[in-house]
Amino acid sequence: MSAENGELKIELGRRYRFAASHRLHSGRLSQEENSRLYGKCNNPLGHGHNYAVEIRVSGKVDPATGMIANLADLDGFVQREVLDAFDHRSLNDEVPAFKNEVPTTENLCIEIFRRVRAFPKAKLERVRVEETSNNSFEYAGENAPGEFDTAAMGSEGNRT
């Protein structure tokens, strides 16, 4: 359940890192098209990145702990569901979601969102993945408003 409009909302942000290899190649395109579209990223032997993942969760701050969710619980969940599955692995070969989907960082964001959404102790708001220090991608679920579409923006911020 989302907070009422204008109500104060607190989110906790946590960053994690993993390293993985991938190859961008779409089975729906010819080799020439893949090569043209993905360039170096289509190298048949793959390549890798040091990824940074930023997870944002929201919820009520428990007065007994001062926390939305215990960090140890969140860290343990992300470790099991994301880092153990992705770190030092081939995304194409070892993550089932990328058997048929191209492991672009857009799709990686969506896959991480799907996995972390199951965290039982807080609501997942947003996943941001940095593929390199120059590229980052964010996903906040289907039909999510943009980062700055908030009450403070007034009507101008509510383009639909």
Add this chain to the structure above:
Amino acid sequence: MVLLTRKIEFSASHRYNNPELSPEENQRVFGKCNNPHGHGHNYSLEVTVAGEPDPVTGMVLDLSELKKILEREVMARMDHRHLNYEVPELAGKIPTCENVARVIWDLLEPKITQGTLHRVRLYESADLFADVKRAEVRT
């Protein structure tokens, strides 16, 4: 609508301990953060203000004014302080990132009279932060 963000850094110590829990429970819930002698962080605070630029000055608000507000409300209260004992606004609260960010929001919101406070983001470390803002408008 333009968003303006100013960043400041401060250092402070704290300890997580709930007196209503047993020492064993405190240790289980808070782990290292329950160390009786406390520990500290270099906090980084990003304060975002939303507004329309003034037609005369071209500013949402005067940055030097914002700097003074942050100096008075945050730095003077929290920099090189023990958050558990020296910040009255945190009395009775566990000084987590969430609670400290919320206290900073409550301190700043009434002081920002040009533009409106849009978001407070408090980093406790490069890998942990809390955001406070108004809930999104659903259309």
